Amino acid sequence: MKKYILIFLSFYSTFLFSQKIESYKLNKQEIHERELENATDFPIYKAFEYQDKGGVFELVLAENQKIISKKDTLNTKIQAVCVVNDHGGFLEKWRINDLLEDYDPKETTIWFWTKYCSTKDLDGDGYIDPVIVYGSKTEYGEIRRVKIITVYKNKKYVIRAVECDLDYCRSFKKDQNWNSLPQKIKTYIDQLVVKLRKEQNLLLKDG
Template identity: 30%
Template sequence: MKHLLPLLILLPALAFAQGQDSKTTCADKRLLQAETLKKSGIFLPVFKHYCYSDQSGNYVLYLAEKQDVKGEEKLSSTVEAHLLKIEADQSLSSIASIRDKANADEAGMEFWSKLTEISDIDKDGSVEPILVYRFYNKKEDRPAEQDAFSGRIKIVMFYKGSKMVIRAITGTLDGERETTATDNFFALPVSVQKHLVKKMANMYEDNLYGFDNSYQFKPVNKPVKPKTK
């Protein structure tokens, strides 16, 4: 299930090529060579990779999925993302990474690559990549439940070398839905917080995912409602 609304993406420097999905992709084929990936600690199959530049240098962002869950959808038990800086000597240095796994009672997970953003949200000269990936519930008559009000989701932003995470669970009842964020979300510039909240609101309005809208889609830093069985 690789769908979802396209988003405006910051145009890359001339050294980088434009991908077919309107995301910035890398012209340097070396970045996908097995030796390069091995040295960078990337061992899962690379699903997407993007390049961008800002005032601090040139970067490559890898999305990797195991894609080991059998069924109609290419779901994974494990996904990874790696943000690396391309140094002057063309070596790669790690800036931030994520590695996540689906629970045993879930059907699997995947990146929603059409919701990836690579842009300078707060106009400070530094790019803030945003990634979205979803965990799917199992369903008796098919491998994964695709309904917008099932499963859970994570939105990850790499901001100035640190990792910010929004976690959301959903359900058909209001009391089942909850959106929380790591502490550093609340220290982000107001413009960045508003951008992320608007992103969730848009996903809700487009029937992509049923976020909790109790607080106008704003996440909280701890659960505030009891779960409904």
């Protein structure tokens, strides 16, 4: 009898634990209902809600849409903000800001690469580890910079890459604290880098 009780309790606790981990994209109405427009300085491009052992969080990706035309929307600044709803207001957990840099050739737009962003529990500890990916393009339409930012326990771990045909102007750098990440997260990001290289024809390496 004790054996069956233990199996049941194990299954029940596993079920409860799994229920706490979820994530989904918010539609425009849900963004408005949650008043997420007040959480960022720019128009919202995409927003996500996720729940883990720490609570319910809203992740907002915003781009300033400096130049809007029928063919293109060009951004000079982007912003990612993670907030938790706190008694009708927002308590900010972390924020990412970036903008165009004056490289040669000059950057003309910066944008979130949501295809490669994720809100998953990568190491299985019950807390979601957001991965934010964004890039920039030059005036010739070529990808110039790529950043991959992993947020683990509200701390950012960044990979910074600059694409260039010439060795001297190409770079791929991980933060010094990178190796302190759990191995499961590092493996996931390494696989993401391989995917980016393959699907976007990027080098993502040092000279």
